[in-house]
Amino acid sequence: MSELDSRLDEAERAHLKKVLEAALLVASEPLPVATLKQLFAVPPSAAQLNELLDELAHAWNGRGVELVRLASGWRFRARLEMQPYLERLNPDKPPRYSRAVMETLAIIAYKQPVTRGEIEEIRGVTVSSAIIQALKERDWIDVVGHKEVPGRPELLATTRHFLDDLGLSGLSDLPPLAELGNLVLPQADAVPEPANDA
Amino acid sequence: MSELDSRLDEAERAHLKKVLEAALLVASEPLPVATLKQLFAVPPSAAQLNELLDELAHAWNGRGVELVRLASGWRFRARLEMQPYLERLNPDKPPRYSRAVMETLAIIAYKQPVTRGEIEEIRGVTVSSAIIQALKERDWIDVVGHKEVPGRPELLATTRHFLDDLGLSGLSDLPPLAELGNLVLPQADAVPEPANDA
C-alpha cells in the first residue's frame, strides 16, 4: 500500500524489526534514527525506520515495557504502572529533590539560558553551589556559554538527558507556565489570620 | 490441566508474566526465582513461577533477545546472531584491515580472476599467504580455477558473500575506477612496504 510496502517484503520487515528491537533493548541510552541506521549494512531510509519503529512500539502495547520516542531518540522503559512491583525488588526509594532544587531547575528549564544571578533574582535567595553542582552531575543542566557582563557568569540550560529522564520529547512538552495574571492559588484550607496581629 | 491451571486463571497468568517480563528487562543482573517472588504481594509458588518463566522464555523464541536461566537466575540477553548488528552501534575501536589486506582485496575485486603473482606485480611487493588465507576464511575470496602457466597458480575471485557483506548487488556497484585516476597524486615519498604486513 505505502511506498515502504512496495520495497520491503514481510520477511525483511520482520528481520529489521527484530534487529531494531534487540538494539533498543540492550541500549543504555535513547537511540536516534541516525544511529539505528548504522545497524544495517544497507540501511533503510529514515522514513522506513520511523514506520518500523512505530509498528514496533505498537506491538508492545499492553506489555509492562513500552517503546517511546524521546528528545534524543527511541528507548524502551518500564511503564509507570509497573513501578509498585519493581520497587519491591529495590526498596530504597530514590531521593526526591527539594523545593530549592526543583525551583532552580524550573527557572533554568523555562527561562534558559540563565545565569545564577538571574535565578537568585527570581527566587529572592542565594542559590547554593551544591544545587547547581547536583543538577550538573545529574547531567540535567550544563553551561552553554557565558553572559557578556562583568564577571562573565555561566549561562545555564537544560540538557537532552533532562528531557529523556522526564520522558519529554522537547522543551515544548514541559507543563505550560501559568500566566502571570491567572496565578490565584486555590486556598481551600486557608486559615484566616487573627485580627489582632495587624 | 496442570495443578497451576486450576489455581491461576488466564488473566492472572498474563498479568504475572507481564510483571515478570518488565522486572527481568529492567534488571541489571540475573534474578533468581526467590527474588522474583518478591515482586508480588501474594507470591505464586516457585513451581508456578518456573512454569510462567518457561512460557515467557518460549514466547521470546525467534526474537533478537532471549530469556535464559543461568546458575544465578533468569535474565534477558541479546542472542549471538544479533552481535554483528549490535556491534555496529558500539564502534569502540573497530578492527581494521591493514593496507596490505585492503589493497590485495581491492586488486582481487577489480582485476578478478587474478593470480597471486599478478597481485604482487601490481602492488610491487610480495603478498603473504596469511592475507590470502584470512580473506578465504572470511569467505570473501575463493579459487575459481588455475592459470595455465608453470606452477598452475590459483585464480582468485571475490564471492557472492563478499558482495553481500559490502552491501553490493554486483561488482559493477563498486566505485568506478575510471573516476579515480584524477583523485591522487603520485606518491612523493616512497616508503618501502614490508613484505609480510598482514
Add this chain to the structure above:
Amino acid sequence: MNAVVDAGAVDAVAHLFGEPVTELPHDLYIPPDALRVLLESFEGPLDLLLYLIRRQNIDILDIPMAAVTAQYMQYVDAMQASRLELAAEYLLMAAMLIEIKSRLLLPRPSVSDEGDELDPRAELVRRLLEYEQIKLAAYELDRLPQAGRDFQLVAVLFEKEAVVRLPDVSPADLRQAWLGILARARRQQHHKVQLEALSVREQMSHILRLLAGGRYLPFEALFDTARGVPLLVVTFIAVLELVKEKHIVVTQDEGYAPIYVRQAGADTAREGSLVEQGA
C-alpha cells in the same frame, strides 16, 4: 547533601509543595525548634510573603502593605528573638516592605515619565507573581514521572566479547586502497594499471565457477538470455578474455557442431589428482 535532597522524610509541619505551615500557633510564640522548621520550610522572603498574602485571600494586585508588613515583621522578629541565623534576604525584604509602606503614606504619589501614577508596590507584585509562577512550575515539574524514581529503564545484557570481531570493509575502503595502488603505480611508471569494465571481470569469475571441477558446458549455457542484451555482450567479451588469458578452452569438433567450453588444464588437473591418489 541534605540541603539539596530531601529523602522524603519531611514532617507534617513543612510539606515540600503543599501548604507549608499548618500547625503554627497564632500568638506567635513559636518554640525555637518549630521556628527552625518554619524557616526551613520557606524558600526565602518571597515565599514567606507569598504565603502570608495567599493565606488571607488578599488580592495580590492590591496588597494592604501595613497589615502584610506587620505580619512579616512578626515572623522575622520571632526568628531573630530565637537567635536563628536569618538569611540576609529576609532582612532586606523587611526593609523593602517598610520603604514601600512609607512611600504609600506620602501625600503625592510619584509619577512616571508618561504621567501615570507609579504604585510603589508594582515591583514587589511583579516579583511575587514571577516567583509564584516558578513555584507552580517547579511543582508541576516534580510531578512529571522521572527516570529511576517513577519508572525504570530497560537494560538487556549484550555480551560483547563472545565472538571475535572481524573488520568491516566498505566499498569506499576499496576505493581508498585502490587510490593507494594508483598513487604508487604513477610513481613506478612501468606498472600499467588498466581500467576495465568491471562487469567483464565479474563475468570471467562467474564462468570459471560454472566450469569448476573440469565440467564441460555447451557454449550457449554460459549465456543467460533472460537478463538482457548488455549482459550477453559482457559474457561474450568475458569468454574472449578468458580464452586470451588461456583460462578456458573452447572446442568444436567440426563446423556447426556444438561448441563446448571447459577450464584450461582441467584434464591434467584430474590426472594429477588420480596420480596422487594412487601414490
